[in-house]
Amino acid sequence: MLLRALLLTALLTASSGLPAAEATADPWRPKPPPLTTPWTDEVGPDNALPEYPRPQLTRDRWLNLNGLWAYGGGSTPPEQTPEQILVPYPPESGLSGIQRHDDHMLYRRTFELPPDWAGERVLLHFGAVDQKAEVSVNGRPVAVHEGGYTAFSADITDALTPGGPQEIAVSVEDRNDANPYPLGKQRNEPGGILYTGASGIWQTVWLEPVPEEHxxxxxxxxxxxxxxxxxxxxxxxxxxxxxxxxxxxxxxxxxxxxxxxxxxxxxxxxxxxxxxxxxxxxxxxxxxxxxxxxxxxxxGLRTVGLLHDEQGRPRLALNGRILFQHGPLDQGYWPDGIYTAPTDEALRSDLEVTKRLGFNMVRKHVKVEPARWYYWADRLGLLVWQDMPSLPIDLADPPGSNPPPSEEARANYRAELTAMIDQLRSVTSIVAWVPFNEGWGEFETREIADLTRRTDPTRLIDINSGVNCCYSLPDSGAGDIYDDHTYVGPGRPEVRDHRAVVDGEYGGLGLIEEGHLWPGEPGAYEMTDSREALTRRYREVSDELVRIIEANGLSAAIYTQTTDVENEVNGFLTYDRRILKPDVAAVRAANLAAIDAGTP
Structure with missing residues (x-):
């Protein structure tokens, strides 16, 4: 694999894939991540996420710009790009070939347009760039974008030169939690439930030709x-x-x-x-x-809403029928790619495991995924609760001591919340929006619920997952769902008003698998000492969940979590995706029993 990568690097450089000034840069090679996945060795300059990136708006012709770019980074804006990076893997990742964080990044590459694009408009697309990006083509500014989770595009036709190679430059600033942008669990100093940041270009970059009116x-x-x-x-x-x-x-x-x-x-x-x-x-x-x-x-054809059961309790419904929704908390982190799955097969595999375990939903936790993740959720059949990435707060401070978000942070949050909803509004599998989590960066809850409803009146709103705990402000009663977090739990929320009640997080049962650990001290909400013990405890917690569903009219339950993430070892899968810890048949039976208990 490495030999092929080195040969391809030479070929790309010779064919103007990189600016001429970078032709003498050291050959690209991946950096060894702390853990590899089954897909790590499949990644190289010739196949960096080659799939069409936008499944709900496809055209026959396009040009993928993933691959080797010239790169420069540092604490101040760089003027040169002496290194090479594999786009779209973030610089912090081993797959990028950089494996460090830079507050400021400069990406450059050249491309040539296919001859049959002559006379058409040319669009340049970015799946996501974290956090502030300025894009130029042949030295001419074409786009400025803020926020790390939403796609943006530019018509670059007027910046193109006749014949020969064209050059793209992308200047990025990302200071993680030092900037007032939504960032989920990314941190400059990761640890515990907070993880390594993922800066710069982290989703596919591509071109397509279109008519002037398109x-x-x-x-x-x-x-x-x-x-x-x-x-x-x-x-x-x-x-x-x-x-x-x-x-x-x-x-x-x-x-x-x-x-x-x-x-x-x-x-x-x-x-x-x-x-x-x-x-x-x-x-x-x-x-x-x-x-x-x-x-x-x-x-797909479907509706979501609330219905009342025979006891008059509000319950979640799909297609006009009450359906208990049960799934894992899915963080979407990778040891080799950080925010970016190494391959499309890897991206799909976590969802396939979720289905194998008998779940019918998944909560995407304080992260927005590439469009192909939602495509696989649609195709495989998993309901999705979509979180809004949280604003930065200091979780080392006790609850109540964090200052409220600044006006700039609030404005950034509102802009990216509405952009996220607008970008994902056609995804069949998404049935609920989750604006806040455990009060992290929470503000003006009723106003945000109203904003979410105006932006998309067709889905349910879980305004604050974990409203009973942590940094949450007093419950405002907004939205459609009252969401309890209890570890190990499960929680026992009771119907109190018009809202359905759910366990938005519970579980967190841990198991250490030697040889599959991220550097640092592993942790979980409750540790077990064997796969048998983990399976037994999961069944016990699930049996209690069934009792609560029947007694309290619980509408949904979300178990922590799909995979281990860095030092958290409470996943069904190890962080490297090489071991599925509990007995699959036992977990599946327990999950199906819970769904059956909550579905009349």
């Missing part, structure tokens, strides 16, 4: 009989647009024509609903009639 975004809202679809275009106007829905066999089941920017109603004949047990997805093709721009997409 589809920029699709908003797809499902119900039980069809879809409402809005096609947003590159320029204001009422261009005619046509949408077609096809089933899995390629048979057309709905067609509508209307105007861009206005809702199209696509009523599906003989609708096949999406559920975790049967994650049926329809293909959707949308065409901008005048320009001929055509994009592909997909979605």
């Amino acid at each position: 589809i920029a975004k699709l908003d797809i809202t499902p119900d039980l009989t069809g879809f409402d679809l809005v096609a947003h275009t590159s320029a204001p106007g009422d261009q005619p647009v046509e949408a077609v829905v096809s089933d899995r066999d390629g048979q057309e089941v709905a067609r509508a024509r209307g105007r861009a920017g206005e809702p199209l109603r696509l009523t599906v004949s003989d609708p096949h609903l999406w559920t975790p047990d049967d994650p049926y997805l329809y293909d959707i093709q949308v065409r901008l009639v005048d320009s001929g721009d055509v994009v592909g997409s997909y979605a």
Whole structure:
């Protein structure tokens, strides 16, 4: 693998993949991470996340810019790029070839446009860059973006030069918790439940050609009989647009024509609903009639809401029926890629394990994933509770002592919250938004709940997961869900108002697997000493969960957690994904029993 990487590095440099000034840089090689995963050795300059990155808005032609870029970093803005980095792995990761944090980063690379793109507009896309990015092409500024979790794009056509290589430069500042941006669990000084930061470019960078008038975004809202679809275009106007829905066999089941920017109603004949047990997805093709721009997409038919059970208790419902939602807390960290999964197979594998364990949902914890993660949740059949990444607070301070977020931090939070919801609004599997976690950076809870509802009125709101604990402000009663955190638990929240009650976090049973540990002192909420003991305790906690579901009308439960993360060893999987700790059959049986107990 290393020999192939070195040979490819020489080839890319010779073909202007890097600026000419960087042609003499040392050959790229990965740095050894503290732990490797089964996919670590599959990563190299020729296959750095080669998959199409945007499954709900696809075109046939595109150019992946992942791979080797020239890189410079330091505590002050660098002027030179003497190193090479493998994009899109963050500099802190071993896979990047850098394996250090820099407050300031400068990325540079060249590319050549395919000849058949002549005469078309060229869009440059970034899946995510953390935290502040300034992008130029051939020395001409084309984009500025703030916030580390949302995608952004630029039309770079007017910055391109006739013939020859084109150069992209990306200047980034990321000071982790020293900046007033949402950052989840990233920290400059990781430890315990806080982890290594992931700076700079950490999702796919790519180009695509489009007509001057083209589809920029699709908003797809499902119900039980069809879809409402809005096609947003590159320029204001009422261009005619046509949408077609096809089933899995390629048979057309709905067609509508209307105007861009206005809702199209696509009523599906003989609708096949999406559920975790049967994650049926329809293909959707949308065409901008005048320009001929055509994009592909997909979605599933489903609704989410609250219903009352026979005792009059509010419960979570899918497709008009009460369904108990049970899943793990999923942090989305990797020992070799930090925030970036080494491969698409790796990204999918955590969700496949979640399904094997009998769960029907997953809580994505204070992180936003690349679009392909949600694609796999849609295809595999997992309900998703999507957290908003938290603002930085000092968890070493006792509850009540943290100052409230600054006005700048609040503004950044609101902007990225609404951008996240807007970016993910068409994802079938997402059923709930979770703006705050345990009061970290919490402010103006009712206002944020109202903002979330205005931005997306179709999903449930869990305004503060863990409202009973930690740094949480007094319960405001906002949202649709009252969320209890109790370790080891499970918690016993009781219905108190219009909201469904859930255990948003419980469990945290740990097991140390020697040879599969991150450097540092391992920890868990309760440690066990063998896989048998871990399985036994999981069954005991699950048996208690079933009793609480039946007695209290609990609507959902989220177990900590999918994998070990750095020094936390309370995952089903070790951090390197090489060992699944408990007995799978026993855990699956317990999880299915809990779902059955809470589903009339």
